[in-house]
Amino acid sequence: xxxxxxxxxxxxxxQLALTIPQASLPQDVQLxxxxxxxxxxxxxxxxxxxSNLDVRDAFKNNAWLQISHISAEEAKECxxxxxxxxxxx
Numbered sequence: 079x080x081x082x083x084x085x086x087x088x089x090x091x092x093q094l095a096l097t098i099p100q101a102s103l104p105q106d107v108q109l110x111x112x113x114x115x116x117x118x119x120x121x122x123x124x125x126x127x128x129s130n131l132d133v134r135d136a137f138k139n140n141a142w143l144q145i146s147h148i149s150a151e152e153a154k155e156c157x158x159x160x161x162x163x164x165x166x167x
Contacts, residue, residue, distance in 0.1 A: 088118065088154040091161040098164055111160055113141040117153035122146040 092115075100108060116123070123142045145153065 084151060084154055087158050091158045094165050095161045098161075103164065107160065107164065109137060109141040111157065112138050113145050114153045114157035114160065116142045117145055117148060118150050118157055121150060 095111065103111075123139060123146050145156075148156075
């Protein structure tokens with residue numbers, strides 16, 4: 079697929095994700111979605127000053143850090159897959 083196709087599918091997945099009630103998702107799924115979205119849109123997590131983070135932010139950044147080795151394109155594909163699976167339940 080071309081880059082434009084991937085970006086279009088990613089944007090569609092983002093719009094679909096906005097229709098899914100966050101409270102209906104298990105926390106691990108929420109964290110994975112967050113991590114893939116951040117990796118896809120911002121790239122790898124840089125150095126973070128964890129002393130200024132609350133526990134929730136620490137969990138979110140830890141999830142992002144765990145996938146920081148994958149490319150933005152891979153992160154987009156993973157995000158699309160997760161959102162499509164969630165929406166088809």
